[in-house]
Amino acid sequence: xxxxxxxxxxxxxxxxxxxxxxxxxxxxxxxxxxxxxxxxxxxxxxxxxxxxxxxxxxxxxxxxxxxxxxxxxxxxxxxxxxxxxxxxxxxxxxxxxxxxxxxxxxxxxxxxxxxxxxxxxxxxxxxxxxxxxxxxxxxxxxxxxxxxxxxxxxxxxxxxxxxxxxxxxxxxxxxxxxxxxxxxxx
Amino acid sequence: xxxxxxxxxxxxxxxxxxxxxxxxxxxxxxxxxxxxxxxxxxxxxxxxxxxxxxxxxxxxxxxxxxxxxxxxxxxxxxxxxxxxxxxxxxxxxxxxxxxxxxxxxxxxxxxxxxxxxxxxxxxxxxxxxxxxxxxxxxxxxxxxxxxxxxxxxxxxxxxxxxxxx
Numbered sequence: 270x271x272x273x274x275x276x277x278x279x280x281x282x283x284x285x286x287x288x289x290x291x292x293x294x295x296x297x298x299x300x301x302x303x304x305x306x307x308x309x310x311x312x313x314x315x316x317x318x319x320x321x322x323x324x325x326x327x328x329x330x331x332x333x334x335x336x337x338x339x340x341x342x343x344x345x346x347x348x349x350x351x352x353x354x355x356x357x358x359x360x361x362x363x364x365x366x367x368x369x370x371x372x373x374x375x376x377x378x379x380x381x382x383x384x385x386x387x388x389x390x391x392x393x394x395x396x397x398x399x400x401x402x403x404x405x406x407x408x409x410x411x412x413x414x415x416x417x418x419x420x421x422x423x424x425x426x427x428x429x430x431x432x433x434x435x436x437x438x439x440x441x442x443x444x445x446x447x448x449x450x451x452x453x454x455x
Numbered sequence: 456x457x458x459x460x461x462x463x464x465x466x467x468x469x470x471x472x473x474x475x476x477x478x479x480x481x482x483x484x485x486x487x488x489x490x491x492x493x494x495x496x497x498x499x500x501x502x503x504x505x506x507x508x509x510x511x512x513x514x515x516x517x518x519x520x521x522x523x524x525x526x527x528x529x530x531x532x533x534x535x536x537x538x539x540x541x542x543x544x545x546x547x548x549x550x551x552x553x554x555x556x557x558x559x560x561x562x563x564x565x566x567x568x569x570x571x572x573x574x575x576x577x578x579x580x581x582x583x584x585x586x587x588x589x590x591x592x593x594x595x596x597x598x599x600x601x602x603x604x605x606x607x608x609x610x611x612x613x614x615x616x617x618x619x620x
Contacts, residue, residue, distance in 0.1 A: 284525055291521045295513045303511055313517045320521050324528060391504040410505040435466040441505075442465075442498035449497065 272336045280327055291320065294337075297412075298344055304407045305348045307396060315351060319344045341422040345404055352400045387445075394444040398437050405430055406437040458484075458491055465495050469502065 272293075278286035298319055303312035322343060330339060395403060401423075408419045409430075420430045461484045467473050468481045485492045538547070563569060 279525075282525070284522075287525050288522055291518065295518060295521055296510070299513050299517070300510055304508060309511075313514070316513075316517060317520050321524055324524050387500065388504050388507070391501055394501075395505075406505070410502055411508050413506065431467075435463065438466045438498055438501065439462060439494075441501040442494055445497040445501055446494055449493070 273332050276327060276330060276332070276336060279324075287324075290323075294340060295320070298340075301341075301344060301407065301412065302348060304411050305352070305404065307392065315348060318351075319347050322347055335421070338418065338421045341408075342424060345408075345422055349400050349404060356400075390445060390448055391441065394441045397444070398440060402433050402437040402440075405433045406441075409434050410438070458488060461485075461488070461491055462494060465491075465498055469495075469499055 275286045275289050275293075279290060295316065299312055299316045302315040302319070303309065306312050306315060323340060326343065330336065395406065398406065405419055405423060408414045408422060409416070414422070416427060416430055416434075419434075420427045423430060425433075461481060464473065464477060464481055468478065473481065485495060560566065560569060
């Protein structure tokens, strides 16, 4: 069934259609929230809030527009707003929680350890980026969306998106480089 | 080209977005500058690690919470629907005004002064009513004295069938 038909049925009150919508998007939204927030429990709460917001806003959806892009924009807005509201209450996260580490690959112990260390460094570095830049980097480099898709979700011109991603990547690379230099000195 | 300018172009270089001339300039610079080469290797390592992020599965409990959103909203809507009836609107408006006045009185720091002024106004009103009542009593008693004369005069009026004299 096409996504617009599912949305129409949801608006008519069909619980089956709502289940289809949840099945189609819950994993993507949950992972996006997890990559942005860094905590499993927080990502679960954020996903629930986002779907609640979606349910309340479905009547405002313009059927001429792309539903996925519209829903990702709504999610992005919620995640950034939530971050702005709570950033003073949180300490900076510098380690991935156990859910991420549990899903590590089956590489040999040494390679696995190096990879794990490297990913931890990237994660903490990602958290140090400003929220808008972090979101563009997540959409492009973690979720693998095209520049055009990122621009639509972020509601920004293509040039601004490219420059934000460029800045974000450079910042991450500089942090990694500094860390490597410190390790080499030790 | 300076290192800063080169560093700005490293990300587009990694994505293969540069023209052949720019590409050649970057390659030449990376061969000559160790700092920029290390930064470029960190950049590609960071990008690889980001794309390697594992996709987590959604837990059963979260899925159930998401499925139940319409049912919860429906229950909420049913339980509070009666408050939205148009016939209740004047009652709700009156209740709002009443509660506003009560809260204004209850949380006012000069509550004693308000009590005093209400007390004074009540007493003044009571005094006025008493005075009016007393006046009304004297008026009825004075009317009683002239009651007979008034009745005769009325009967003698032309419109009631009497003579003018």
